Amino acid sequence: MRTNLLTTRVLRVGHAEQDVVFRATGEVDLNTGAELDAELAELAAQPGVTGVVCDLTGVGFFGSVGLTVLLAACDRGRFVVVAGPGTAAHRTLQVSGVLEALPVVDTVADGLLALAR
Template sequence: MISDPLRPRREAGGLAVTSTAADGAIVVHPVGEVDMATEDILASGIDAALNDKPAVLILDLTGVGFFGSVGVSVLIRAQQRCDCELRMVVTPPIRRMLTIVGLQNAWQLFDRLDDALRMPSAKG
């Protein structure tokens, strides 16, 4: 079950990012477009979640309508900073983009948030 938002909504230029706590994980919910104008908003939302040192961080990208290559860079930087299990809930176009750039196996990808939440943590 997802609780109330942990932080206020971060918003600019067509992207809003909220975070919620759910069953020991933090779920980051970006909604809108991820491009050069909004990458810092996404990165800021992810960084804020990572500052809470979750065991599992889930990026729910299902509300993202456009995910440019700069978004992939944000994901790579998040992985480098992440000292936790990173999971992503993706749409078919985002999964296709990650496959094209050869990153489809770099992270645990899910089609539904419920599936990402139900997966037991690899860290125990």
């Protein structure tokens, strides 16, 4: 999906495509947070999806609304965030103190390994 500020893409991977990589690029703010939340909720509800790796490395701005979206996504099921050091999402997670509350990894490969455990 594409809006003015946020683009998302879903890739199915793994055995029987049960694990999903959700890639977001652009900005996560008050204008796009609800869209991101709705897409992650819809994805988690799809039959056969057992885990979601949310790749935020392409997000240039990650506002506080994104924290609520990620915490809600974690509550829905197996969920891993890709936000390596230096990314906008990592900085927001770190400054807010939420970094320790979420499963955050540096790469998509690390996220898929985390889901496999």
